Amino acid sequence: EPTVVVDIGGTKIAVARVENGAISERHQIATPRTGHGSDLTDAVAATVRKITAQPARLGVATTGIVADGCLTALNPGTLPVENNYPIVAALRRRVGVAPLAVNDAQAAAFHESRSMSGTAKRLAFITVSTGIGAGIVLDGQLQTGHHGLAGHAGHITVDWSGPLCGCGRRGCVEMIASGTAIAKRASDVTGRDMSAPAVFAAAYQGDEQCGKVIEDAVSALAAMIADLVASLDLDVIRLGGGVGLVPTFLNRLRDTMERLPPVYRRPIEPARGGAEASLLGVAALLDEKFL
Ligand code: BMX
Numbered sequence: 001e002p003t004v005v006v007d008i009g010g011t012k013i014a015v016a017r018v019e020n021g022a023i024s025e026r027h028q029i030a031t032p033r034t035g036h037g038s039d040l041t042d043a044v045a046a047t048v049r050k051i052t053a054q055p056a057r058l059g060v061a062t063t064g065i066v067a068d069g070c071l072t073a074l075n076p077g078t079l080p081v082e083n084n085y086p087i088v089a090a091l092r093r094r095v096g097v098a099p100l101a102v103n104d105a106q107a108a109a110f111h112e113s114r115s116m117s118g119t120a121k122r123l124a125f126i127t128v129s130t131g132i133g134a135g136i137v138l139d140g141q142l143q144t145g146h147h148g149l150a151g152h153a154g155h156i157t158v159d160w161s162g163p164l165c166g167c168g169r170r171g172c173v174e175m176i177a178s179g180t181a182i183a184k185r186a187s188d189v190t191g192r193d194m195s196a197p198a199v200f201a202a203a204y205q206g207d208e209q210c211g212k213v214i215e216d217a218v219s220a221l222a223a224m225i226a227d228l229v230a231s232l233d234l235d236v237i238r239l240g241g242g243v244g245l246v247p248t249f250l251n252r253l254r255d256t257m258e259r260l261p262p263v264y265r266r267p268i269e270p271a272r273g274g275a276e277a278s279l280l281g282v283a284a285l286l287d288e289k290f291l
């Protein structure tokens with residue numbers, strides 16, 4: 001009876017079998033963006049069954065706020081779902097085992113902290129993907145908060161008069177630097193329908209409008225990271241997510257951080273867990289019997 005872990009993102013859902021801390025089988029599907037949690041759990045249950053009829057243990061890392069076994073979108077634009085959708089109870093019914101559920105970036109931060117030796121144990125994992133997520137580990141302790149909100153740094157304000165975010169505030173980093181925001185902002189300025197990878201390709205080819213969109217995203221993220229360093233005295237930042245793992249993006253972010261006053265600078269490293277950081281993190285949390 002295997003351990004099965006799930007990563008529900010705004011764009012895709014990954015389901016994997018984990019053996020001895022490593023992924024031995026992996027399936028990926030598109031996230032049903034219907035606004036109904038039941039469609040998420042149906043899709044997860046069907047994909048889990050491709051691996052096993054009865055997992056011994058089930059772990060779920062998901063975009064959104066997880067508290068008391070329920071899922072709520074902070075920004076429904078990143079993934080729409082009912083408020084307080086009882087994801088743990090629904091999956092227990094559909095799969096037959098009660099899952100451990102945690103926010104995706106929080107899970108990834110836990111994995112990153114386990115892959116870190118020595119004393120550097122105050123870190124943020126930041127994912128730049130459909131949205132912008134963050135997870136924080138302080139002195140070895142994963143921070144979830146009593147409301148599941150800890151680490152939601154994608155909703156730090158970087159532009160008071162910026163675009164309205166689905167969370168209800170204006171100018172959140174997520175509205176300027178997420179993959180969704182990069183695609184939307186470039187589509188708006190160029191008048192062409194562009195995906196985030198297309199914006200990177202165009203910027204690389206010298207397109208100035210697309211270059212400016214990426215520059216704004218990098219500046220917003222650098223401000224967000226400096227705010228996190230100022231408030232938490234982090235030792236290191238680990239960067240993940242489909243956009244965050246693009247090497248040119250990481251390099252530009254490092255260059256921008258270099259121009260900040262030294263007190264705000266910290267090493268920025270690619271996530272050791274790469275695209276699997278959330279899956280591996282929730283597996284590690286199962287091992288620790290977290291929650
Ligand atoms: C949003 C928020 C976070 C999440 C982050 C990254 C929702 C639905 N999600 O800020 O909980 O960690 O996006 O999510 O409000 P991803 O889907 O891009 O991985």
Ligand code: ZN
Nearest residue numbers: 155165167172
């Ligand atoms: Zn917001």
